[in-house]
Amino acid sequence: MKHTxxxxxxxxxxxxxxxxxxxxIKAHGGEYIFIHENEDGDYNNEEKNNAPIIAASTRYMDGYEDFYVVRVAIEDDWLQIYGFPKDDWYAEAELTSVAHGHLEYIIDMIPETENVQDVTIASKS
Known part of the structure; x- marks a missing residue:
């Protein structure tokens, strides 16, 4: 049947x-870290509990699973998202695919800066 x-x-x-x-991300200097590592390489548990969780995958995965977002950055003019699976606790990995509608969860958790309070881009119809 025909549809939108x-x-x-x-x-x-x-x-x-x-x-x-x-x-x-640019408003924060090109990188925003949600979960910091301490000098022993362990992630901050309190920050983990407040980090965004998105459905995503790495290039080696067949499907999506829930990931804590550790950090987001602009590297070589390219958006990079790093995280680790919610069910596992190991080193961060680059997330190469994100489920539709989940990038907004990351934006929601990035605080305003003194100079940038709104990153809304007017939609082109």
Whole structure:
């Protein structure tokens, strides 16, 4: 049956969220860390409990699972998202695919700066 191309709409929304996330990261100097490591290489438990959780995957995974987002950065003009699985506790990995609508969870958890309080980009119809 004919219907709206929802996949195209999701892709458009994901691109807008990606652009707004990049703006939020740039407002913090190009990187925002949600979960810091101490000198022993252990992650801060309190920060872990307050970090965003998104459905994502690494390049080696067949499907999505829940990840704590450790940090986000702009590296070589490219958005990089790093995290570790919610059910496991090991070193961070680069997240190469994020479920539709989950980038906003990251933006929600990045605080305003003195100079940037809003990263909304007007949608082009």
């Amino acid at each position: 191309d929802f996949y195209a709409l999701h892709k458009k929304l994901d691109e807008q969220a990606r652009n707004e996330l990049v703006a939020a």
